[in-house]
């Protein structure tokens with residue numbers, strides 16, 4: 001009885017008007033960058049994202065990391081968790097998002113998004129410095145990294161390698177950005193620290209096999 005109730009509850013939660021992951025057809029707007037890089041943006045793609053956010057805060061087994069920087073060991077300024085190939089995702093909205101990304105980009109990407117890296121930016125002091133996701137195949141090959149954002153918006157900044165900041169996308173509340181083409185090799189992205197009072201944000205980055 002209890003099991004049935006739980007299942008019914010989850011099903012109705014997900015199919016309720018509140019949480020919905022619509023088709024990306026006609027919803028994404030592509031912005032062409034230089035050197036074969038592009039981004040696709042779909043604002044408010046995951047409907048009811050603000051209701052998903054507290055579940056992700058609670059259910060993802062977040063951990064802090066420390067990394068060596070030159071001669072020091074420093075805190076990574078965000079919490080992290082990585083879902084690997086075959087891992088069950090923590091919320092039906094994420095599974096639905098990955099399924100729709102795989103459907104929408106199947107022909108263009110030629111493979112599936114199989115991992116989901118998660119970052120939790122607790123406040124404006126949490127950040128990720130300028131980088132490209134260039135470990136693995138993305139070092140030499142075109143690929144895609146699709147990011148779905150929950151919670152309060154933070155700016156995802158983009159610049160050509162080492163160049164001036166080109167654009168900045170406020171991402172939160174179910175927004176999608178897909179970085180594609182040569183974007184990971186020829187451009188850099190960052191979530192810069194901000195002195196403004198900002199609420200917490202979670203990003204989920206869907207990547208193909210051997211792209212980090």
Ligand SMILES: O=C(O)CCC(=O)C(=O)O
Nearest residue numbers: 119128133147156191203
């Ligand atoms: O939080 C984001 O949207 C970006 C995260 C990111 O660039 C990364 O983890 O590689």
Ligand SMILES: [Fe+2]
Nearest residue numbers: 131132133189
């Ligand atoms: Fe990245």
